[in-house]
Amino acid sequence: MWTDERVELLKKLWADGLSASQVAKQLGGVTRNAVIGKVHRLGLSGRVTPNRPARVRPATQERAPSRPRMTNEAATVRTAPAKEAPAHMQAAAEAKAVEAFEPERRELATVLTLTERTCKWPIGDPGSPEFHFCGKRRDSGSPYCTDHAKIAYQPVQPRRNRDRDRERERNRRDSGFSL
Structure with missing residues (x-):
C-alpha cells in the first residue's frame, strides 16, 4: 500500500499544501484518514498553506447597551408604574398586603x-x-x-x-x- 514512490508523492503533495482529502484523491486507493495517519507517523509538518483571500466579515450593527441584570430576591417581578387607583380599591389592596x-x-x-x-x-x-x-x-x-x-x-x-x-x-x- 505505502510504497516508497507513494510516500514520496505524499510528502510532495503535503508540502505543496494540499489537504488530506486532496492528497488521498491524487494517490488513489487510500482514505483521507490514512493520509492523516501516515503524515503523522512520518512527522511531516511545515506545510505551505495556500493563499486564501482574507475572510471579510459583514459589518456588525451597533447594539444597544444591555440592561443590568436584576438579582433574584425570591421572585422579583418588574411591572409598569401603577396608575392611582380609587380609594376603595386602595383599601382592598392594603388589606391584601397585610395578608401577604x-x-x-x-x-x-x-x-x-x-x-x-x-x-x-x-x-x-x-x-x-x-x-x-x-x-x-x-x-x-x-x-x-x-x-x-x-x-x-x-x-x-x-x-x-x-x-x-x-x-x-x-x-x-x-x-x-x-x-
Whole structure:
C-alpha cells in the first residue's frame, strides 16, 4: 500500500499544501484518514498553506447597551408604574398586603442540608454565597412551608368569576379606559 514512490508523492503533495482529502484523491486507493495517519507517523509538518483571500466579515450593527441584570430576591417581578387607583380599591389592596406577610425568620438551609421535610423556597441570588433555602418544616404534599405555599400557589377561582373577570378586562381594553 505505502510504497516508497507513494510516500514520496505524499510528502510532495503535503508540502505543496494540499489537504488530506486532496492528497488521498491524487494517490488513489487510500482514505483521507490514512493520509492523516501516515503524515503523522512520518512527522511531516511545515506545510505551505495556500493563499486564501482574507475572510471579510459583514459589518456588525451597533447594539444597544444591555440592561443590568436584576438579582433574584425570591421572585422579583418588574411591572409598569401603577396608575392611582380609587380609594376603595386602595383599601382592598392594603388589606391584601397585610395578608401577604413575610414569614418569620427560620433555620436557613443549604442544598446539602435540605431534607424531604424542609421547605425548599429559595431565598436570595443563586449565584451569591448568601443563597439559601427556607428550611422550615414543610406541609405534606407541598415542597414549601405554609407561608411560602400561600405565595407560590393561588387558589383556583370559580369558573363564573374567572369568565366575568376576563370579560371585564376585555371591555376595559376595548374602551381605552384604565384604572
